[in-house]
Structures are given as C-alpha cells and as structure tokens.
Amino acid sequence: LRCKLEFPSSVALLPPVPFGEICVKNRMWNVCVHVAVVFSAMAVASCALVSKDPSPGSDPGALQPGTVSLTNNPLVAQYSISAPPSSDVEIEFGPDKTYGQKTWLQPAPAGGGTVSILVAGMRAATTYHMRARVRVAFGREFVDSDHTFTTGAIAPGRLPQVTVTQPISLATSSGIELVDLFAGGTDQLRAVALDEAGNVIWYYDFGPAGAADSPFPMKLLPNGHLLMNVFGPDFQGYREIDLAGNTVQEYSVQTLNQKLAASGFSLVAGGMHHDILPLANGHVIALVYESRTFTDLPGYPGQTQVQGDALVDIDPQGNPVWTWSTFDHLDVNRHPMNFPDWTHSNAVIYSPDDGNLILSSRHQHWVMKILYRDGHGTGDILWRLGPGGDFSLTNGGPSDWNYGQHYPFLMSPQSSGTFPLALFDNGNDRVVDANGNVCGGSTTPACYSRPVVFELDEFSKTATILWQDKLPVFSPCCGSIDLLPNGDMEFDIASASSSPQVTRVEEVTHTDNSQLVWQMNVTGQLAYRATRLPSLYPGVQW
DSSP states (O other), X not given: OHHHHHOGGGGGGSOOOOHHHHHHHHTOHHHHHHHHHHHHHHHHHHHHHHHTOSSTTSOTTSOOOOEEEEOSXXXXXXXXXXEOTTOEEEEEEESSTTOOEEOOOXXXXXXXXXXXXXEOOOOTTOEEEEEEEEEOGGGOEEEOOOEEEXXXXXXXGGSOEEEEEOOSOXXXXXXXXXXXXXXXXXXXXXXXXXXXXXXXXXXXXXXXXXXXXXXXXXXXXXXXXXXXXXXXXXXEEEEEEOTTOOEEEEEEHHHHHHHHHHTTOOOOOOEEEEEEEEOTTSOEEEEEEEXXXXXXXXXXXXXXXXXXXXXXXXXXTSOEEEEEEGGGTSOTTOOOSSTTBXXXXXEEEEETTTTEEEEEEGGGTEEEEEOOGXXXXXXXXXXXXXXXXXXXXXXXXXXXXXXXXXXXXXXXXXXXXXXXXXXXXXXXXXXXXXXXXXXXXXXXXXXXXXEEEEEEETTTTEEEEEEEOOOSSOOOSOOOEEEOTTSOEEEEEOSXXXXXXXXXXXXXXXSTTOOEEEEEEEESSEEEXXXXXXXXXXXXXX
16 A cells, blocks of 8 residues: 555556455455465565665656766767666667667666666767666566767768668668778778668777777677777787777787796797687687797708697686697698798687587688687597598589688587588689699689588588589688578678779678679778678677
C-alpha cells in the first residue's frame, strides 16, 4: 500500500489478480498462499526498484536529463545519464528524431549512478539527434529527452579519396568498413571507418608525434575498444584505444624485449608487424621480426642476415609466456621469394576447435597450422598449405595453389578435421606449369590475384577449391577477404597492376559467376586491410 501511494507507477509492474475471489470460490487455500507470497515478493521488489530512482521520491518517469559533451574526437560525443540500479543504458542517434542507429547496452554501476557512453558512427560537420533509453526490470524503460550534437569538420586534405559504385540492384550486406590505410599525403587519415556510401564516420588521429605511423592492422575488441598494431619510425607495438581515441594501454617492442629477457627467453624482437591477435582469455599473440646471421648458405657466400618471424604469447599482465620462431621449425635454405626477407609472415588467426594457431607466411607461399594448444603446445608445424606443402590439390594444378597470400580466414565455426579456409591469393611468382616457370615472364602468362576458398581435410591431407574469383588484375601486395552475413564475399585488392594508385574493395556474390554487388575505390592510399563490421559496437548491427 505504501509503495502504491508513494510510487503509483509501480503497480503497473503487477498484474491485477482477484486472489480472494479465486480462493473462496475454488477452495484452493494452499495454492493461494503460495501465490500470495510470490506476488507479495514481486510487489516489494518493484517498489524497491522505483524508489531508487536517481531523484529519490520523484516519479520514475522523470529521470534527470542526460548531458552530451565533446570528446577528443570531433566525430564522437559522450552521453552521460544517471541510471537506477540493475538497469542498462543505450543511446539512439541519427540525423533526425527517427534516430535509426544505436550504441550497445551498458549497465549502471552497482547501486545506480552515472553511465557514460561514447557515441560514434557520425559523419563530419553534421547535426545529430540522440537520446538515452534506460531499461529496468520487467521490460520497463525510461526515455531521455532529445539532445543535439554537431560533429566537427575534417579538413579536405586529410580525407581519404573514396568513391563507391553499385553496378547492379542486388542488396549489399549492411555494416561499416574498418580500413587500415598507408601512404598518401603526410597528414591524410590512415585509421578510418566508412559507411556504405564511403563517408568517414570515425577516425583515429595519430597526431604530430605519430605523423608517419600507420595501423598495421586494427581490430574491434569485445570491450568496445580498438586494438591496433602501430608501425612507424617512432613507435612499434600495439595500442588499445577507446572510440574517442584515448589510449587505454600500449605495449612497445622495447618493453617486449625487456620482458622477454627478464623471463629467460632468448628471442630478440626486431619489431611488431602485419598482425596482432587478441584472444578471449585476455592474452595477445604478437607477430614480430627476428633476424639471425648465417655463414656460407648455398648460393650466398659469406655472412647473410636472414629475417624471419616469431610469435609471442603475452599474458594480461604484459609478460611473455610462450614463443615460437620460424628459425626453429623451417628450413632456411627453402626461400622461394625475396630472400633474405625469408618468411615475411602477415597474418595469424586462432583455431578454436583445437586451440592452435594458423600463420600465413607470404614468402614461403604457405599457410601453416602450429601446435599452440592455448600456450601448452610444442610449436610443431602440423601442416603447410601451398606449393611443396603437405596437402595434395584434388581439383587443380601447380598454378592453383596460393602464392604470396594474405589473410587466411575461417569460413565456419569449425577449424579442424574438414573445414573451409579462405584467403586472398596475391599470386606473386605463381608457378604456371610443371617445369616450375613463373608468371609474368616474357614467355609466360601474366600474374593474377584471386580470392579463393579451399576445403581442407586434415586427415587425408587433401585440399579442394570450393570457390574462387580469378581477377583480371594482379595485386602484388596486401589484401584481405571476408564472408559477409548475407552470404556475399568481400575482398581488398590493395594495389592492382592496372591502377596501382587505387585500392579496390569489392563485394561479390558467392556464386560461380561472382557478380559485383558493391565496389569502393580509395585513390592515392593503399588499404592494407578492409573489414566489414556490423557497427562500431560489439553485438550491434547498423
């Protein structure tokens, strides 16, 4: 009764039930006692809930209005609102009061308090409307009043030069593009998110101190932050940032080498490069350069400094706990491409079925599975996919292997036994016949690149081409590939031979004729990777 008098809206949480009438009429005394206890408990809980409104004693429908403020990033707002205990907050935003986009849900602090959410995904120099939704128990929610936020402008010289075309009327897969850019003007943005029309909706500014730095690459983390491998003359290592660009933590190669020595590892890392792999347990797998000097290698008299690769498992406290080196597991005298840059690995992914790692070694023309076993493996190479590796190709010849590849990608949740594996096959030094002749010579066919999907059978060691799109161009470096939620394939042609100053990102149908559905061109900058994400918030689809 007290709850009903002081907080009238609380009774909406309870259904009207005529207890006495039912009990008297049906003589169900024991059942009615239990039901009465349950509903009494619900009444107490609902009363307690609404009585802990941010403004004690007020109507819970009248929350204190939230506030919207600027951040370090002119495209990102911070929305703060006080929320009651056991509630969750999300922000709706858009160019008008229909909103249309939202952030993820964030919980209120224990006991209630202020929830602050970074709102990102907005175009430059545009006014946006936004409001908070505060969700409480039993499906109730309170909606804040409308707020406006005008994003800052981006100087035209800083913007990537992007054009988008859709040659046919098929629907594209929704989401945004997270793009890692290299080169271009000295002040051009390199870490950007673009909408489907090619507009910048988020960026990270390396600032004057990092003017020559590049993301190599960057990945959205489950906590809503981004992890990037930073590669530049002044800093090499990985950095975790929030959406406003604030540094949450960073870890340099100098710190890594100090930790390696202190932990008794002999490995000396020359630099972190090409990829960074965050794991669900909070560990990070770093891909690093390692160099060793050899004397009188066959064909290389005297001393030769050979550059290989190593993997380092770094725990959440920043300590290296497991290492692996190409020098310990591969033959230094096998060097089909660009020796003494011997292995030039460019991607590492996690195999969830068996806890192992899959590494792409570009200059070996191999993708390899490594016995990692979540940090307890010996590092043995379980198999090598590519020419001269451990698999036989069931439906192709020497030219149909992967050469100089990038970005192996697991096409299904399965990652052991029989499973599909995609990659971007650049085609460098592609062998075109049984005599070992390679593409691009005066008497051999031109080189070409392709996105390709292999089905691997780890037991029979057979590989079968399930799908490929042989491109009319050759991209000598970089690239990535993804399977999109609508079933299409997307891939990054970073530097096509026909137009080396233009990166092309294409979405095509996952069919035999591979129809082009959507294409984004970036002129004057090289996109190392382009990745389609549902949004800038984990678990949220735009």
